[in-house]
Amino acid sequence: MLRRLLGFNLFWRTFAWLALLLAGTGVAWQVAFRALESEPRALQAAQQLGDMVVLARTALSQVEPIQRLVLIKSLGRDASIRVQVAELRDDWRTYDQDPFARQVALALQQRLGQDTFVARSVNGQGGLWVRFMAGRDAFWLRAEEPQAHLGISKAWWLLIVLAGTLLGSALIAGLINRPLRALSIATHRIKEGEYDSRLDEHTLTNEIREVNRGFNRMARVLAKLEQDRAVMMAGISHDLRTPLARLRLEAEMSVHDEEARNAMAQDIDQLDAVIGKFMDYARPGELQTQSLSLIEAVEREAASFRDPSQIRFRIRVLPSLKVKGDPTELSRVLQNLFENARRYGHQKDQPARVDVMATAKGDEVILTVRDHGPGVSPAILSELTKPFFRGNTARTAASGSGLGLAIVEKSLARMGATLEILNAESGGLVSRLRLLRAE
Structure with a gap:
């Protein structure tokens, strides 16, 4: 310690x-x-x-x-x-x-x-x-024998030296640590998306004053960039989804060939889904950390995949397991993992089989999501969470946005959790989530 x-x-x-x-x-x-x-x-x-x-x-x-x-x-x-x-x-x-x-x-x-x-x-x-x-x-x-030294006894001298040393060290260390502590707190707030953090620009120390001024300038620039990004993302979402809605309506009314109409509707839904992925990755959101029932979150997201011909779940999660997290972020994580398994975790002409298991270990809950697909090459496992990265042909489809696992990793990091991806020994891909355990 x-x-x-x-x-x-x-x-x-x-x-x-x-x-x-x-x-x-x-x-x-x-x-x-x-x-x-x-x-x-x-x-x-x-x-x-x-x-x-x-x-x-x-x-x-x-x-x-x-x-x-x-x-x-x-x-x-x-x-x-x-x-x-x-x-x-x-x-x-x-x-x-x-x-x-x-x-x-x-x-x-x-x-x-x-x-x-x-x-x-x-x-x-x-x-x-x-x-x-x-x-x-x-x-x-x-x-009488003369004394070799004047002053107080050795024991009292050592006590005074010790007390003075401790007090002086605490005072000096506090003075050194105080501006760095304030900088650490402000940096943490910036990381959480609070760009209104400001440090004292009138401190007596020249070096600390310059650092604080530079940090405040950086915070103002980041706040302006965040504001511009939010406006831009809202505009992109509106400007892209409006014509997509019109295209869907026109396809329903103008295309008489049912097969062609369904194909066009699927393409439009795919474009809308890709836009949603981009928005999910770019949207910071505000965390509302609370105690969540893991089994309820898993079953709720699994129930949204209603077509058993495409994906089937086997869930083994104890009802007593609870985790700390944001309900929206956790839903986003599970939805992307299940969608990734549905797209790429199936054998030819068979539905994807997904095993969801959870175990408690200390102050963590380890949630494992495994499919029984072909897996990926071990050389690119570490690349799967990079934005827009696509794996090998066995797990790649043109309909994907390349952001699913990147969104998962980013959302987990915001909740203080981690993601580990590996191949199962008997085939398939395993996503292992280490979530914070709640009482």
């Missing part, structure tokens, strides 16, 4: 990369800051501690040995500083557990002399211990 989001969703992909960049930058900045801060703090700590050692050594050197115990007790009243006499049996550990401690110890030795020892514990008592000489006697001065 995360891989899909990062791979296909621009907001989350941008957010992830920005979060990684900012988090890495924050960690790198912290490491660099601590590395640069370590040496100055070590020198500062060594300077302060060295001053205390010098003061203690001067004070102890100026008094008599018998009075040193009194002075040592007075110095020990401050809990943060303690002085005691060094003995040969003292057990102490070198103050070199990390680079910062080694820097402090080296700075103290440079300040106080090479005979100075720095320890992190003496006789099991922790702290920063400095061994120095006052006259002939050796003493230990204990102070």
